[in-house]
Amino acid sequence: MAADLVPLTVAAPLVAAALLAALAQFLPRWVPDLTAIVVAAGVTALGVLLTLASRAHPIVYWFGGWRPAGGTALGIDFVVEPLSASLVALTGLLTTTSLVFSWRYFEEVGHLYHALVLALLAGMAGFALSGDLFNIFVWFELMSVSAYALCGYQIHQSAVVQGAINFTVVNSTGAFTLLLGIVLVYGRTGALNLAEIGEALGSRPPDGLVTVAFTLITTGLLVKAGAVPFHFWLSDAYAVAPAPVGALFTGIMSDLAYHTFARVYWDGFSGALGSASAAVRDGLLALGVASAVIGAVMCLLQADLKRQLAFLTVSHGGVFLAGIALLTPRGLAGATLFVITDGLLKAALFLTFATVVRSLGSGDELALHGRGRTPREALPALIFLCCALGFAALPPFGTFLSAALIHDSPGPGWPFPVLAACLAVTSAAFLRAGARIFLGWGPRHDPLLTSAPGKPGEPGEPGDGEPDHGGGGAARGRTALLIPALALVAAAYATAFVPGVAAEFITASHSFEQPRQTAHQVLTGHLPPSPPSASYTPTPGAWTTAAAATAAALALAAVSLRTPGSRPGRLRRVLVPPAKALKSLHDGEVGDYTLWFTTGLLALGLAWTLTLR
């Protein structure tokens, strides 16, 4: 029964998008708004239903009814298992929230806006579920092209054009890289289905073609995910996306690519690379930790709220990648749960920024110094605080449970203290911004922080990418705008208290990491045995680390608010030159970004050339 509903995850939003594009011009504004919300909510419900229905074993759906013949896949399949399905539910939930928010947020909106958001939703759902390598590329492209257009929505602002162009150029490069990898795999195996590729590559040690193809596919997906050094476009683009769209980008779009990478690795490559899994793990861990560190440092050095959140996305993406890279059920379960809880918080914060920009007239923490000290701003301040503490894995809530799973996974122990420190640093950036805006603490100027380009702290300018609205600070319907954000925060915090959620995720990850069983089910239809049930409670070590991270975040926020004259302030002056150097790498030059892309690809390729045996 649930299996018959699988195609609706992509078909429903797409048919609604097509019909809205055709007919919305003749209808009153509320029709497209309501239709889009209903469809997105439907996808959310479908995601939840499929998560529950696929707990015993994955659901394999063959489009067109083309079942494999003699081990050869003829059509395209979606493989629905709890991890992917729960990410579809998250995608649907964030899209619903984003659409509810934009209903009141945009005073006027073209009839094509809803069509593009729904196309983005369908692209993300298909990207999460598809079991066919080329089909994954198709959904990758669909979600990219709708994201390019949505990112450039306020096209008359020059920063928006710049950000959207960087986004388009670098992501298209990533897409071609992915496609080239797929071509190599198809040339070798003659197959596009992931299960069939896994069987065809078999357990022979990887040769040049497999190494190159795996590097290209990994790179292509990591560009979309925004891992260091492929992340440069991300801060340019997310900083200029209008709030409801930016919430989707930062909340789910980037992190989905990590999940798809995990599926491609296990289903397609883990057989061939299994004997060299330590090399795979180390390569990915290096990228994950680099992303977490560079993202966290850059996050702390921004004054522009949207840029802070963009770099937090890079940093936390590194944490997910590290969790996946451990190649253990606990690591994967923790990473997936982190994508969900952290995604809810990030989306909530992005929406809250937009209301702050609208009511206080700027999106820059220095320019907003003390301007939020009114009772009217209590609700945004509360959301700020909850999100910031959530980013530091505050026990015992949702993000803590996710981080604890990664912490308690077997594997090398060195990354976790680094990752916990990165969580603390990103959290401190938002605690600092919140204290400055809503409490008026700290100095008005800080040489370490970069303001939004072109208008350093200039008051009265709306944030880039946000619609221009008549008259400053319209409070009309503000609480209504904040309710969706508050709901997301509550959901993120409450995730930890869903009974058995951690154990369910570990069980699901356990089957996820049995690619031979999945391949057998996909290609012959034989159901795998039920996975062993798991249980989990966070260890004392995880509690201590998370509590330390929260404390460190508070301490670091306090230090970073000291005035430049005081002793810690003088100490911080030493940090200005290296901070400048790091920032100068993020210069908005798309040519430089491409150079970094090539460097990253080659570094990963060289490392794997030497270690994959």
Added chain:
Amino acid sequence: MNTRTRALLFLPLGAALAAFLLWGLAGLPDFGSTQGPYARYLARHATAQRHVTNVPTSIVFDYRALDTLGEELILFTCVMGTALLLRSSREAEEQRPSDRPTSAAQRHLVSLLIPVTVLLGLWTISYGYLTPGGGFQGGVVCGAAALMLWAAGGYRDHRALTPTGLVDAAEGLGAAAYIGLGLAVLAAGHAFLANVLPLGSTGTLASGGTIAVLNWATGLEVSAATVLVFHEFLKEYVQTLPGAAED
């Protein structure tokens, strides 16, 4: 970093990248030497299973029809995204569109070519599952006719014959028809996009079942998308013509 430094830095990196890619490509089977299991299966069975003589079309609209759905929606999204951005960057619709005088010879020649082009496009679509061609290829040819309309008659005629509302609607409905067929099949109790219509006799226009329907839906969507792209870019273009600024 200036362009020169970047080029110098890229030189060694590009060389290394080329070597890396060549290493991977060297692992491919020799040119034309092997046929994968998928290709082998389809070459042997596709015509018998689907009653179409152009096997690629049966892959595009049947075996891997979901890919085509996604690709069609990529085109749809690209065009809608372009339209959204260009329309919002234009302040107001121009009142009296300026035009570019064309010679009588050009007008007559192009006018003659328009029906030929449309016919060629329709032919390419209709015979898509018998001979090379199909909805995508034919759709672009049909769309190109709209551009010729501008070349022959001028911008005013082009605008009159391709009103934005109509083209938007045609594009959306073409895409919706493709998905709608899949949903109808699903509602009837089969797999999404399964080919449940009678397959007809091989080698005639009445063959292929849903392949023919999906082919036409794609043709409509692609024609409209092509017209819409030309329509939006022409609007941009005519603003640069002398006379546009004086309005």
Added chain:
Amino acid sequence: MTALTALVLTAVAVLGVAVVLARDPLRQVMLNGLFGLSQVLLFTVLQAPDVAISMAVVSTVAYPAVLLMTIHRVGPQDRG
């Protein structure tokens, strides 16, 4: 591989590089059209007529038209 395939492949490679090296956008559009045409030949030689037809209409009509209109539109600011 026949001599014809080798010849067409060479043409694709040479024209592809030429497109990248061209600095003037107008020249680039023309070269890109030729590059597309060389790919049409390649697909025909490799017996993929469906792809050849797509490439023919897109690379010689649709793409250049859009590019030319765009270059004309943004031209005055860029040509300085």
